[in-house]
Amino acid sequence: MKLYRLHSTQALPITQERAWEFLSDPMNLATITPDHMGFHILSGADRSMFPGQIIQYKVIPFPGFPTRWVTEITHVMPGEYFVDEQRFGPYALWHHKHFIKPIPEGVFMEDIIDIKLPFGILGRLAFPLVKVQLNKIFKYREEKLIERFGQIDGHLTTLNIKTI
Numbered sequence: 001m002k003l004y005r006l007h008s009t010q011a012l013p014i015t016q017e018r019a020w021e022f023l024s025d026p027m028n029l030a031t032i033t034p035d036h037m038g039f040h041i042l043s044g045a046d047r048s049m050f051p052g053q054i055i056q057y058k059v060i061p062f063p064g065f066p067t068r069w070v071t072e073i074t075h076v077m078p079g080e081y082f083v084d085e086q087r088f089g090p091y092a093l094w095h096h097k098h099f100i101k102p103i104p105e106g107v108f109m110e111d112i113i114d115i116k117l118p119f120g121i122l123g124r125l126a127f128p129l130v131k132v133q134l135n136k137i138f139k140y141r142e143e144k145l146i147e148r149f150g151q152i153d154g155h156l157t158t159l160n161i162k163t164i
Contacts, residue, residue, distance in 0.1 A: 002124050003093070004131075005164045006113040008138050011155035012145060013106040020079045020100055022148075023109070024049045029057075031148075032141040038066065051076050054087070061090045062133060092116040092123070105152045111138075114164070131161050 069089035086094035093116035117123030
């Protein structure tokens, strides 16, 4: 069984409260998701984030592959972190940890996503394409967050995807 890990970091010149307000609101996902992905929330985003919350989306993760994606918010520490896990969707496993830490200039955000692709060996052969797509999605997210909140000089945004 092959697992992959996406690790992303970004610093923003905003308060921890403002970062949490934006990042923990599922309605803001459309803002930081590329338009070509056809992202649309179908249900479950009508309340503040809580453990056990089920959110259903329509998304096109890869061209020509529209799907419904159902995630559950499994852990929440307000202002600090939350975890979403795929219950149904394009991956065999999607476990996404979102961390927000205060730093003197603002906040440091860290995302750790553990991924398993479906379809066994065929999924593993498709990993290079998946990696390119995930890189594009996170680059878009980085740009949208900088556009909205600005950036902190001297803090490099990082993105790494590897086999674990």
